[in-house]
Amino acid sequence: MAIPKPLCQCRVCREAREKGVPYARAGPSAFLQDINLLIDTPAEIIELLNRSPIRRIDYLILTHLDPDHVEGFRVVEQITLDFRTWRAYPKKQICLLLPGQLNERVREIRSQYGPVIDFYQESGFVRLVLFQDNIQIGKVRITAIPVDRGSQVSFVYVFEKSGRKVVYAPCDIKPFPEHRNEVQQADLLVIQPGIFETGLKHRFNYPVDHISRTTLYTFEQTLELATRIQAKKVVFVHLEEYWNRSYDDYCALELDNPMIRFAYDGMQLTV
Ligand SMILES: [Zn+2]
Ligand SMILES: [Zn+2]
Structure with a gap:
């Protein structure tokens, strides 16, 4: 969920509306400058790009196909379209790197004309490159590790x-x-913080059988996980409005632990 949540008058949303970024937050996305790789396309991706110093996107990769990560997929059309031909400017074409396991499912992202991926390929907006397990782009090696979530597939x-x-x-x-070797001893682990169990809106306490516990670790469990895999630095992303925490609250948490940072829109990191 973006912050401010539309129409919400809670403390976090009012402050975000008043002060903007870093109190306001768009959906989850990242950019790897080394190879001009965009990771995920939330609904707000156009605004995020326009606020950023990014000038070129060569590659796009998707962690999974949930709406909060693909609602802005049409950004590939908006970036590349030449209105004279309704095709892409060839030099602006974006290479979509897609793990083979998502090849069928990506076709379920549709408009009234059918799978958007077909239209984007026919128009030259994207060039689809399927890969299994890993792929080398320039000097960067990308490994796709599936998370076993039953019928849904997502990737680390x-x-x-x-x-x-x-x-x-x-x-x-x-x-x-x-258990995978590749995730051990990262210089940087970018991860969602999971459930905060205290200080929530409506003084909500998550019951032991709440559905979110099937998809999310708690914040403490996530910290323990980061320790087990020996991450050297941790940056938390995907910070939800319902965690009821403002930018200042996250800054206060950072003071307790020099290993962690909480991301904000436009944050730049060097590894
Ligand atoms: Zn709110
Ligand atoms: Zn998400």
């Missing part, structure tokens, strides 16, 4: 270059594939 991505490693796991990561 590991990016490696010159002996440095980033593990990107923003959403739907339970059960986290911590």
